[in-house]
Amino acid sequence: MIFNSLTFLAFIAVFLPVYFALTGRARLWWSLAGSYLFYGWWDWRFLTLIAISTLVDYYLGLRMGQTEGEKQRKHLIWASMLLNLGFLGFFKYFNFFTDSFVDMLQGFGLNPSVHTLNIILPVGISFYTFQSMSYTIDVYRKDIKAEPSLLKFATFVAFWPQLVAGPIVRASDFLPQFQKDHDWDWNRFTTGAAQILWGFFKKVAIADSLAPFVDQCWQEPMSFTSVNLWIAVVFYSFQIYCDFSGYSDIAIGFARILGYDFPENFRTPYFSQNFSEFWRRWHISLSSWLRDYLYIPLGGNRGGKMAMYRNNMLTMLLGGFWHGANWTFVFWGFLHGLYLIVQRILGKPFGNLMRALHFPNTLKVAVNIALVYAFICLAWIFFRSPNFGIATDVIANMFSFENFNLVSVMNKFIVMKGFLLIAMLLAVEISDLNIQWSGVVLRSPVFRVASFAVLLWLIAFFGTFGSNAFIYFQF
Amino acid sequence: MKNILWVIGVILLAFLGDRAAGFVLGKITQDSQFRYSRLYRGGENCDMLFAGNSRGLIFYQPYIEEKTGRTTCNLSYNGMPMDLAAVLIKDFLDRNSLPSTLVLDVTLLDKRMDKRLVTGFNCYVPYSDRLSALMRDSFPNDFYGGKVAHLYRYNSEVFQRVFYYLKKSDKDWLLDRVISPTLQKDVEKQGEFDYDFTPSMVESLSDVVRYAKQKGVRVELVVNPYYPPFAEKIGNLEALKTAVEQATGLVVHDYSNSISGVEGFGDYQHLNKSGAREYIDKLMQDGILGLPEEMGNISGK
Numbered sequence: 149m150i151f152n153s154l155t156f157l158a159f160i161a162v163f164l165p166v167y168f169a170l171t172g173r174a175r176l177w178w179s180l181a182g183s184y185l186f187y188g189w190w191d192w193r194f195l196t197l198i199a200i201s202t203l204v205d206y207y208l209g210l211r212m213g214q215t216e217g218e219k220q221r222k223h224l225i226w227a228s229m230l231l232n233l234g235f236l237g238f239f240k241y242f243n244f245f246t247d248s249f250v251d252m253l254q255g256f257g258l259n260p261s262v263h264t265l266n267i268i269l270p271v272g273i274s275f276y277t278f279q280s281m282s283y284t285i286d287v288y289r290k291d292i293k294a295e296p297s298l299l300k301f302a303t304f305v306a307f308w309p310q311l312v313a314g315p316i317v318r319a320s321d322f323l324p325q326f327q328k329d330h331d332w333d334w335n336r337f338t339t340g341a342a343q344i345l346w347g348f349f350k351k352v353a354i355a356d357s358l359a360p361f362v363d364q365c366w367q368e369p370m371s372f373t374s375v376n377l378w379i380a381v382v383f384y385s386f387q388i389y390c391d392f393s394g395y396s397d398i399a400i401g402f403a404r405i406l407g408y409d410f411p412e413n414f415r416t417p418y419f420s421q422n423f424s425e426f427w428r429r430w431h432i433s434l435s436s437w438l439r440d441y442l443y444i445p446l447g448g449n450r451g452g453k454m455a456m457y458r459n460n461m462l463t464m465l466l467g468g469f470w471h472g473a474n475w476t477f478v479f480w481g482f483l484h485g486l487y488l489i490v491q492r493i494l495g496k497p498f499g500n501l502m503r504a505l506h507f508p509n510t511l512k513v514a515v516n517i518a519l520v521y522a523f524i525c526l527a528w529i530f531f532r533s534p535n536f537g538i539a540t541d542v543i544a545n546m547f548s549f550e551n552f553n554l555v556s557v558m559n560k561f562i563v564m565k566g567f568l569l570i571a572m573l574l575a576v577e578i579s580d581l582n583i584q585w586s587g588v589v590l591r592s593p594v595f596r597v598a599s600f601a602v603l604l605w606l607i608a609f610f611g612t613f614g615s616n617a618f619i620y621f622q623f
Numbered sequence: 624m625k626n627i628l629w630v631i632g633v634i635l636l637a638f639l640g641d642r643a644a645g646f647v648l649g650k651i652t653q654d655s656q657f658r659y660s661r662l663y664r665g666g667e668n669c670d671m672l673f674a675g676n677s678r679g680l681i682f683y684q685p686y687i688e689e690k691t692g693r694t695t696c697n698l699s700y701n702g703m704p705m706d707l708a709a710v711l712i713k714d715f716l717d718r719n720s721l722p723s724t725l726v727l728d729v730t731l732l733d734k735r736m737d738k739r740l741v742t743g744f745n746c747y748v749p750y751s752d753r754l755s756a757l758m759r760d761s762f763p764n765d766f767y768g769g770k771v772a773h774l775y776r777y778n779s780e781v782f783q784r785v786f787y788y789l790k791k792s793d794k795d796w797l798l799d800r801v802i803s804p805t806l807q808k809d810v811e812k813q814g815e816f817d818y819d820f821t822p823s824m825v826e827s828l829s830d831v832v833r834y835a836k837q838k839g840v841r842v843e844l845v846v847n848p849y850y851p852p853f854a855e856k857i858g859n860l861e862a863l864k865t866a867v868e869q870a871t872g873l874v875v876h877d878y879s880n881s882i883s884g885v886e887g888f889g890d891y892q893h894l895n896k897s898g899a900r901e902y903i904d905k906l907m908q909d910g911i912l913g914l915p916e917e918m919g920n921i922s923g924k
Contacts, residue, residue, distance in 0.1 A: 545805065
């Protein structure tokens with residue numbers, strides 16, 4: 149089930165009233181049933197994966213909680229890792245590894261007869277796997293206690309608002325919130341609904357309006373002039389941002405209405421002045437997951453510069469690989485790893501240079517933001533491309549600057565609409581730095597009524613309603 | 624109680640604002656100089672009517688009017704599918720002075736045309752029963768969506784063009800660039816191109832031809848030019864022509880390979896302004912735009 153569908157509208161119309169009519173365990177059962185229905189609507193067979201993952205991690209968590217011996221605890225955490233990463237490896241990466249292995253052998257002149265399997269990628273497997281893993285790791289580290297209630301744990305793993313595309317909510321943040329019933333709260337409803345509407349606007353109005361232009365250019369990059377590809381890359385950077393952050397806003401908004409607080413997942417990432425800052429603002433729940441469960445255990449910033457560069461690169465490579473079974477994602481991760489390393493090496497001299505040139509602070513900020521954005525866009529080209537051939541075609545055509553003029557823009561109306569929507573988004577984000585719209589929505593009833601109505605009008609006037617799935621579902 | 628009032632306030636404001644904005648945008652749609660606004664306003668007086676997909680835009684009206692001294696209307700639109708073209712042509716013939724000639728580019732008979740384009744014409748649904756029926760049958764969600772939220776009717780590229788052409792003519796709508804060397808090379812790499820047409824599309828075209836003929840309009844069917852290396856890759860042009868000729872009883876004039884210079888193309892499917900001029904001269908010479916004796920001042924131009 150996807151948020152921008154009539155099915156979901158029917159789902160929420162039934163789910164919400166019953167949810168608030170129930171209390172205690174009945175409400176948790178209802179939440180779990182709703183979550184399984186939400187996921188099973190896509191393919192009920194894969195509910196068994198979530199159920200197995202839940203049961204095993206619940207059991208292993210309990211055992212770890214009861215076991216003091218370090219060796220046994222290690223065995224238990226390894227069992228959890230094997231199960232979760234085994235599912236992920238099989239369903240997401242099996243064919244990729246097989247194909248890559250065959251390609252490698254062919255490179256050596258061998259021609260092996262290896263068959264791939266017709267494996268369907270379960271929606272959101274990377275998200276709920278990481279969420280479940282965070283629980284067992286935290287129990288292993290004794291950061292949290294094992295959850296004694298299977299019902300609560302199962303609801304934590306499968307909670308429908310963030311099940312298929314995050315944010316990845318840690319057990320330490322989420323499980324304690326199951327300890328009490330959450331009554332209907334009008335303030336939570338209005339702020340949650342405002343965030344949901346804003347998320348829908350980002351998804352159906354901005355992301356889905358930009359998508360056709362981007363898709364067309366990426367389908368046959370050599371068929372379009374250079375200027376079109378430049379526009380397509382800018383559009384894609386906002387498409388993926390609005391698609392993914394839109395989903396997060398909707399998920400966080402619904403959770404808020406239901407009484408739960410989820411962490412922020414995006415914080416105006418394209419205003420970052422350096423790459424580390426970008427990763428503190430983009431997909432925050434994943435980057436903090438990778439930081440806490442991968443980068444720091446690898447050694448983090450400790451152990452000298454070279455070790456830190458290695459840890460940075462490994463984390464980003466795995467972060468790229470997490471997104472999908474394709475070398476282009478790995479390369480995207482590699483580029484981000486490289487950016488972080490280069491930034492660490494050149495950041496200081498670059499800052500000194502700016503100071504020596506007496507750049508005014510505003511200009512310095514603008515240059516930093518522009519540079520970071522440009523390099524992030526370069527990495528997005530690989531992220532969006534199905535293979536390196538397409539990615540290099542896009543880059544080659546962009547930098548050919550052939551027919552680089554407004555006349556050769558493919559469809560000026562779509563482009564104008566796209567830039568208008570991006571400008572609206574940026575205007576809200578820039579103003580939000582000073583105004584804090586969510587606070588204003590909460591304080592002023594008149595503003596609240598007006599902002600809801602305006603968002604509804606904007607969605608009706610600019611929205612694309614073709615039940616387009618969210619990009620991050622595939623991850 | 625306060626909260627209930629708040630919800631009622633949101634619903635009321637959203638509804639009233641939607642209706643008010645819908646009214647204003649409806650007025651803009653009616654008053655625009657865009658081709659379909661003029662069509663549905665009625666009273667257009669064109670000697671020649673053209674139709675097609677984006678390739679139909681190469682019937683470059685300013686040049687035709689300059690050369691023939693006749694008035695023109697063009698119903699072409701990017702990705703126009705046959706069923707929508709049929710509705711627009713019939714509506715045009717019902718609501719406006721009858722043209723003497725209808726020239727139609729048959730290459731819109733292709734499944735690759737934009738079937739969803741009809742949803743873009745939601746802003747004209749209040750003015751046409753045919754369009755309304757087509758939309759209700761093909762895209763009921765969009766049709767009823769437009770009834771619930773009037774703003775949704777104007778959520779399309781077609782309406783953007785309505786707004787853009789509010790005070791200016793759309794007759795100059797044609798590419799004004801030359802096909803890039805990259806695109807020229809790209810054509811060479813491409814495989815065979817086939818029209819993906821269906822019997823129902825051919826029947827729809829044939830129905831339009833009958834309708835126009837019954838009203839006394841002369842109909843000319845053409846295949847507009849392609850960039851020659853691309854034209855050579857078309858595999859089933861003869862099959863398309865034969866199917867159309869059998870269904871309509873008319874000759875399909877094939878100009879697919881009639882313009883040779885690279886300079887005349889904007890890309891491999893579309894002539895630019897310069898190529899369009901060359902093509903129109905050929906159409907005039909061949910009498911497609913009207914018999915020489917009907918066209919008073921050709922020789923003077």
